[in-house]
Amino acid sequence: GESVGLHLPTLSVQEGDNSIINCAYSNSASDYFIWYKQESGKGPQFIIDIRSNMDKRQGQRVTVLLNKTVKHLSLQIAATQPGDSAVYFCAEIPRTGANNLFFGTGTRLTVIP
């Protein structure tokens, strides 16, 4: 079953600052994690993913960090822009070979111009 959650519900940052969105999970067998961005009225949009054999992965302005010791995942957004305002979800595939993705409750990021 799902085990992802423990988000802060909201986060406000100044435009240009860095944002850090956190997520905790409880299933040590979880194999694959994904961050999604959801804008109002749209479906979840893939941002970045990371497998459990990695600690860090970088994309364009985004970095995902995985700490398996404390079962913690974070999404860092550099130089946050107004277009980054959205709800961010972490999601996991709970075990190797599973096909299904389970979502956490999400964090609403508001960028203040």
Next chain:
Amino acid sequence: EPEVTQTPSHQVTQMGQEVILRCVPISNHLYFYWYRQILGQKVEFLVSFYNNEISEKSEIFDDQFSVERPDGSNFTLKIRSTKLEDSAMYFCASRGQGGGSPLHFGNGTRLTVT
């Protein structure tokens, strides 16, 4: 960039009526999914579909729900007798082969049951 498309964007129906939500997954994808999101809540898994059969379903996906891939491009979710609590956004998703590939979501169908 290829995307998952869903129709209609908004469906209003009366309680007890049947609805069919339609999805066209990304063309070379093999795994198909339906999720729902009640307003203000998280995205919940309903069902996954692979090789022309259901591979996993949640407890939400009861006998009122069914899925079908009627041809090589469409993937549908049918709710036989809608209830007020079925009102939600319904998202279709697909992914390619391999355990490390992300799900790609459509923009959803907003179902309103009155």
